[in-house]
Amino acid sequence: MLHATELLGADTYDSAGNFVGRVNELFLEPADQPNRVARILLGRGKYLPLVARYDHIAFVAPGVIKLNVEEKALDYYAPNESWLAVGKDLLDQQIIDTGGRKVVRVNDVDLADERVNGTVELRVTQVDVGLSGAARRLLQGVASPGLIRRLQGKLPTRAIRWEFVNLIEPDPLRRIKLRISNKQLEQMHPADLADIMEELSPAERQAIVASLDEETAAEALAELDKRLTKEIVETLDRGKAADILEEMDPDQAADVLANLAPQASHEVLEEMPGREAREVRALLQFEEHTAGAMMNTEFVFVGETSTRDEVVSWIGSRDIHLEVLDTIFLIDDAAKFSGTVPTARLLLAQPDQRMAEMKTEPLVSVPPDANEKEVFDLFDKYNLRSLAVVDEIGRPIGAIAVDDVVTRLRRKL
Amino acid sequence: MNWASINERIKVWRERGAEFGKRTRILRRRLLILLAILGPGVITSNVDNDAGGISVYTQAGAQFGYALLWSLIPMTIALYVTEEMCARMGVITGKGLSDLIREEFGFRPTFFLILAGLLVDMGNTTAEFAGIAASMQIFHISKYIAVPIAALIVWVLVLRGTYRQVEKIFLVVCTFYITYIFSAFLARPNWLEAAKATVIPSVHLNAGYLLMLTALVGTTIAPWQFFYMQASFVEKRMGKRQYSQARADVAVGSITCMIVVFFIIVCTAATLYVSGHRDITDAGQAALALVPLAGRWAGLLFAFGLLNASLFAASILPLSTAHVICEGMGFEAGIDRKFNDAPIFYSLYTAMLVVGAAVILIPHAPLYRILVLSQVANGVWLPIVLIFMLLLVNRKDLMGEHVNSPTFNVVAWLTTISMIVLTLVLVYTAIFPNMASAAFAFLKLKL
Numbered sequence: 001m002l003h004a005t006e007l008l009g010a011d012t013y014d015s016a017g018n019f020v021g022r023v024n025e026l027f028l029e030p031a032d033q034p035n036r037v038a039r040i041l042l043g044r045g046k047y048l049p050l051v052a053r054y055d056h057i058a059f060v061a062p063g064v065i066k067l068n069v070e071e072k073a074l075d076y077y078a079p080n081e082s083w084l085a086v087g088k089d090l091l092d093q094q095i096i097d098t099g100g101r102k103v104v105r106v107n108d109v110d111l112a113d114e115r116v117n118g119t120v121e122l123r124v125t126q127v128d129v130g131l132s133g134a135a136r137r138l139l140q141g142v143a144s145p146g147l148i149r150r151l152q153g154k155l156p157t158r159a160i161r162w163e164f165v166n167l168i169e170p171d172p173l174r175r176i177k178l179r180i181s182n183k184q185l186e187q188m189h190p191a192d193l194a195d196i197m198e199e200l201s202p203a204e205r206q207a208i209v210a211s212l213d214e215e216t217a218a219e220a221l222a223e224l225d226k227r228l229t230k231e232i233v234e235t236l237d238r239g240k241a242a243d244i245l246e247e248m249d250p251d252q253a254a255d256v257l258a259n260l261a262p263q264a265s266h267e268v269l270e271e272m273p274g275r276e277a278r279e280v281r282a283l284l285q286f287e288e289h290t291a292g293a294m295m296n297t298e299f300v301f302v303g304e305t306s307t308r309d310e311v312v313s314w315i316g317s318r319d320i321h322l323e324v325l326d327t328i329f330l331i332d333d334a335a336k337f338s339g340t341v342p343t344a345r346l347l348l349a350q351p352d353q354r355m356a357e358m359k360t361e362p363l364v365s366v367p368p369d370a371n372e373k374e375v376f377d378l379f380d381k382y383n384l385r386s387l388a389v390v391d392e393i394g395r396p397i398g399a400i401a402v403d404d405v406v407t408r409l410r411r412k413l
Numbered sequence: 414m415n416w417a418s419i420n421e422r423i424k425v426w427r428e429r430g431a432e433f434g435k436r437t438r439i440l441r442r443r444l445l446i447l448l449a450i451l452g453p454g455v456i457t458s459n460v461d462n463d464a465g466g467i468s469v470y471t472q473a474g475a476q477f478g479y480a481l482l483w484s485l486i487p488m489t490i491a492l493y494v495t496e497e498m499c500a501r502m503g504v505i506t507g508k509g510l511s512d513l514i515r516e517e518f519g520f521r522p523t524f525f526l527i528l529a530g531l532l533v534d535m536g537n538t539t540a541e542f543a544g545i546a547a548s549m550q551i552f553h554i555s556k557y558i559a560v561p562i563a564a565l566i567v568w569v570l571v572l573r574g575t576y577r578q579v580e581k582i583f584l585v586v587c588t589f590y591i592t593y594i595f596s597a598f599l600a601r602p603n604w605l606e607a608a609k610a611t612v613i614p615s616v617h618l619n620a621g622y623l624l625m626l627t628a629l630v631g632t633t634i635a636p637w638q639f640f641y642m643q644a645s646f647v648e649k650r651m652g653k654r655q656y657s658q659a660r661a662d663v664a665v666g667s668i669t670c671m672i673v674v675f676f677i678i679v680c681t682a683a684t685l686y687v688s689g690h691r692d693i694t695d696a697g698q699a700a701l702a703l704v705p706l707a708g709r710w711a712g713l714l715f716a717f718g719l720l721n722a723s724l725f726a727a728s729i730l731p732l733s734t735a736h737v738i739c740e741g742m743g744f745e746a747g748i749d750r751k752f753n754d755a756p757i758f759y760s761l762y763t764a765m766l767v768v769g770a771a772v773i774l775i776p777h778a779p780l781y782r783i784l785v786l787s788q789v790a791n792g793v794w795l796p797i798v799l800i801f802m803l804l805l806v807n808r809k810d811l812m813g814e815h816v817n818s819p820t821f822n823v824v825a826w827l828t829t830i831s832m833i834v835l836t837l838v839l840v841y842t843a844i845f846p847n848m849a850s851a852a853f854a855f856l857k858l859k860l
Contacts, residue, residue: 091520092515092516092519092520092523093516102745104743105515105742105743106743107520107743129743134520134742134743137520137521137524138520138521138524198650200507201506201507201508202507202652202653203506203507204507225650227650228650231652231654
């Protein structure tokens with residue numbers, strides 16, 4: 001195994017054994033192969049730098065590279081955006097470790113050397129984020145290579161396999177050129193993704209949100225610190241912001257919009273499709289810190305005289321978010337709120353049992369202008385999972401879930 | 414008077430109250446906004462008036478009376494200019510200073526910068542505990558009791574808090590600096606003379622005066638504060654939009670810092686200088702000497718101010734250092750994390766507190782020399798940090814349109830160069846006290 005630190009600055013000789021220059025940079029070409037060192041930049045002091053290709057390399061050892069062509073066969077160097085520079089883009093920079101779900105700083109890059117038809121191919125295997133990499137960086141060129149190797153054997157290694165390395169590149173065009181995929185980020189739990197985003201600088205955060213698919217972005221934004229969410233959404237292109245908010249639950253979207261500058265909030269709402277925009281607008285009417293602002297307008301309600309089987313098959317026939325299935329709300333003949341049934345009770349009920357028989361006692365609900373403190377008290381007193389919000393004549397208009405309560409309580413801490 | 418008329422009255426008053434509330438809403442809002450933006454800038458500038466700083470200000474007043482007050486105005490500008498650059502880098506890039514140095518200049522420069530920082534801050538922390546020990550003398554509390562308790566309080570505060578809680582505590586602590594204002598009033602200074610000396614520069618070309626001027630500047634702008642402030646702005650998640658807030662915070666910070674310095678110098682000038690106690694070497698002695706001159710309260714308030722400043726700096730210095738090291742080396746850092754998430758951060762923090770306190774507890778520890786040495790170390794480190802900062806803040810790819818304007822650059826480079834010259838003088842005289850005074854004597858002859 002070789003390290004980038006040992007190769008950067010290595011003396012390079014051509015096939016005739018003449019000194020060509022020193023290695024200034026190693027480039028990967030992710031569009032071609034994700035981990036192969038495709039080009040080596042050779043600095044030659046006051047002369048123009050040259051570039052050696054992967055199939056020009058005949059021999060590699062720490063501090064030495066031998067080529068299988070003569071110097072005059074090499075090209076002059078021209079910068080290329082789609083090349084990933086090991087020294088400039090990786091060393092000392094932060095990356096996302098998608099396996100460990102953390103932001104880490106790269107100390108060194110480890111390479112494997114493979115012999116392929118008489119040439120040596122260098123492949124990036126992992127990035128070093130531990131003490132051994134740090135020691136190597138510090139001592140390279142000062143202490144003898146042997147001493148460094150012996151010393152680093154004694155230090156703990158922390159390395160991240162190349163497959164789990166996600167580069168943080170704020171420039172969206174370059175992200176595409178470097179083939180930076182978001183698949184691994186999108187598979188992460190939104191809460192972990194939010195934690196990672198909080199670690200990054202504003203430009204980097206923006207880049208990640210812009211490149212994620214809308215659903216993941218919506219989930220991650222919902223988990224993020226309120227102020228950061230505001231900043232990200234205000235900076236996003238309005239259309240993209242609307243697409244992301246559309247993916248959120250209406251109450252979360254309303255929360256985000258309520259925090260934006262009035263102008264931005266208005267513009268984003270304009271971009272949202274009619275039905276979603278109407279729902280969110282309705283929620284925005286309610287003052288902050290009231291039941292109305294906390295409630296979700298998506299909830300499941302059925303007639304109290306229906307049987308368990310009818311309800312289950314009705315639910316099965318609809319495309320309903322799992323989160324809102326926690327509790328089922330009942331209405332009477334006059335469409336007034338008449339009770340709640342936890343889904344767990346439904347599981348244990350007889351097929352033809354009426355919903356009204358499974359109701360939890362007592363019947364609690366709040367008007368939309370109730371203060372959030374009142375809501376917290378009710379949740380605490382009756383150990384609720386979900387609470388109905390009703391209008392002035394008692395019809396249900398929304399539901400507050402326990403996770404909304406937890407989020408708001410936590411903010412008060 | 415009957416109930417109806419009383420009720421009528423109450424109603425009228427209520428309405429007036431509501432009316433008043435409405436009319437002052439905007440004013441109250443503004444006040445709240447002002448309070449809300451105070452944070453890293455104010456805290457950092459005030460920590461700057463730490464044990465070492467207060468000792469120097471005390472000596473400046475005791476030896477030269479009001480004669481050095483004029484230097485406070487240019488120093489406020491220098492403090493603002495340098496701190497503002499850090500605040501700007503913090504809010505624009507969203508990265509700490511050591512992060513930026515690592516990403517732009519590589520591993521090795523960062524490592525040595527950080528190593529130097531660790532040593533310097535270690536000395537500074539020790540000096541803060543020396544300040545705690547000195548201030549407790551006036552309350553007749555032994556340092557063997559005071560110092561360990563202080564270290565424990567500081568440790569618990571940071572270990573158990575989140576950034577916002579700790580920031581609030583620190584902001585409250587900042588207000589305690591007001592004790593120096595009371596001390597100054599109790600000392601009954603000649604305000605007219607003090608005001609005149611503040612606006613009209615008076616330059617004396619003698620060795621002692623120039624040295625004191627150098628020391629004043631040297632203690633006011635300390636290198637670690639830049640790292641701490643930038644990191645705090647980042648940790649507080651202030652972005653581009655909050656740039657004007659950050660700037661206001663820094664401005665308020667540098668001005669309040671200098672106001673405190675003004676009152677310390679005035680207080681000691683009006684008492685120690687006038688009565689001839691001009692050989693004071695530290696703030697603890699000054700507090701004791703104040704008692705017979707300006708009354709017990711003046712002395713107690715002065716000592717309390719010193720205690721507060723030392724405790725404050727003792728909690729922030731190790732914190733800042735641990736931050737800088739972890740950021741630069743890529744370890745997890747920040748008081749918003751739990752111990753297990755950032756073990757190196759918390760270990761470093763703890764180790765610095767323990768070592769700093771332990772050195773003071775050694776019987777017959779040379780406290781005064783520790784103070785001087787830590788300031789010398791600051792002086793050596795400062796120019797390097799300033800140059801890194803100036804290089805970074807002028808990078809278009811990092812700062813975009815927010816690079817220094819030409820005027821700002823002129824002021825900033827002037828500040829940097831004069832800081833370098835002044836601190837070189839300070840370091841030189843601290844290492845070779847005899848040669849320096851000989852050199853000054855020579856100069857004086859020529860002048």
